Amino acid sequence: MPSKSLAKTAALNIRIKANQRQLIERAAQETDQTVSDFVRDAAVRKAQQALLARTTFHVDEETWERFTAALDAPTKNNPRLWELMSRDTVWKA
Numbered sequence: 001m002p003s004k005s006l007a008k009t010a011a012l013n014i015r016i017k018a019n020q021r022q023l024i025e026r027a028a029q030e031t032d033q034t035v036s037d038f039v040r041d042a043a044v045r046k047a048q049q050a051l052l053a054r055t056t057f058h059v060d061e062e063t064w065e066r067f068t069a070a071l072d073a074p075t076k077n078n079p080r081l082w083e084l085m086s087r088d089t090v091w092k093a
Contacts, residue, residue, distance in 0.1 A: 012043075 016024075028038035059067070 024039060025035055028035045031038060033041070
């Protein structure tokens with residue numbers, strides 16, 4: 001019989017001041033979430049932002065020169081792109 005694959009979870013314990021807990025509990029309640037869900041989601045969002053802000057790409061000099069040359073090159077006429085950009089947005093339709 002095949003077994004179900006369950007996501008493993010791990011506890012994360014933190015110490016916070018009483019007023020911080022009250023604030024988090026209130027915000028969780030206002031957003032109709034459990035405190036655990038609220039804190040987890042907020043922590044994950046903050047972690048993603050922190051890592052994305054520090055993402056760097058290292059390339060050799062030749063690749064960098066080709067990249068900057070492509071950015072500096074004059075644009076080419078692209079009728080399909082012009083047509084796409086002239087359409088009404090889906091939220092205006």
